[in-house]
Amino acid sequence: VRILVINSGSSSLKYAVFEGEAMNCVASENLGKPPGGNAGTALDSGKAISQIKCNLAGAPIHRIGHRVVHGGAEYTQTTPIDARVKQGIAALAEIAPLHNPPALAAIEAAEAAFPGVPQVAVFDTAFFATLPESAVVYPLPFEWRRDWGIRRYGFHGISHAYCAGRAAEFLGRSIGGLRVIVCHLGNGCSASAVRDGAAIYTTMGFTPLDGLMMGTRPGSLDPGILPYLESRHHLSSKEMESALNHRSGLLGVSGVSSDYREVEQAAASGHARAQLALDMFTRRVRAHIGQLAVTLEGVDVLVFTAGIGENSSSLRAAVCAPLACLGLRIDPEKNRQARPDADVSATDSIGRILVLKTREDLMIARETKNLALTEPAVK
């Protein structure tokens, strides 16, 4: 069995091909994003999918799995794509304007290019369908939840689910009874609390702006700032949305870059605002780990993943410095030399600290392969 996985963003489309029982990756590429180049140009999904078909050189594809960021309240598991599901994904573009439209465009282009091949949607929100109601509801007028659907969804679920499962596998332990905190620290950042393999809390909310500080997004804020900006400085909702999505976070504070590595380099050469941005980033990761640890009533495993979590040993060391109070002690040498997947905890640490390479593509491939399809999903 050969599965094509498509992860479509606004300016790039990543694809990978997985084969066989073990789902070995036999091809992968990131289309549309010139190396080191401008990520702002919109991508033509039709052209990208034609390029994939051409690269496959006639090799058969049995199923196609798409990463879809927002599944809303309705899509809480991996789902075969049909006309109704496409309508659902399109309707959710209202609350996921940056993410769902490119996924839908890729689905439609793939339908045209691979007629008759079943397509499957794997949702980034689905892993958080198990959050308890007290974590889902915001302390706002209840009608906003009931009538307008203002609630916590959570994002990066494919990565959180993969890492929680992989942590158990790596340690040779059963996921049952395991209390895991996953810190997904990339351009977007989120952390989740997972008990018995199910998510019980996550830092992202109604949108992917909440929680941890990110490359260009602020994470948690005093909500009173926004109406103040509107009334006192006449910022429109569009201007605020743009600043919150594109000009905040590491970039906003440092003024240097949204890229963690570049901010680290600037800080090392004495740039004070870059250092402030790193200190804030660390403080916020720690604070959320504290919140998640209490929610879990203890931590068996703390996972660092995604670009920053997998690569920045200094970030991991700084975050973990005060975590002995949670029974988590990092080994400085193991941490410095870690290549994922690795255990970087000290021998006297009660919980384990792991650096895991996130494999969203593999997770999508597995989900796509394992979904029982009774009939072709695409007519």
Ligand code: AMP
């Ligand atoms: P991702 O969204 O998972 O691709 O992660 C992107 C983030 O990872 C960017 O902020 C990069 O600067 C950061 N990153 C990648 N490699 C490194 C590294 N070696 N050291 C520090 N940060 C890194």
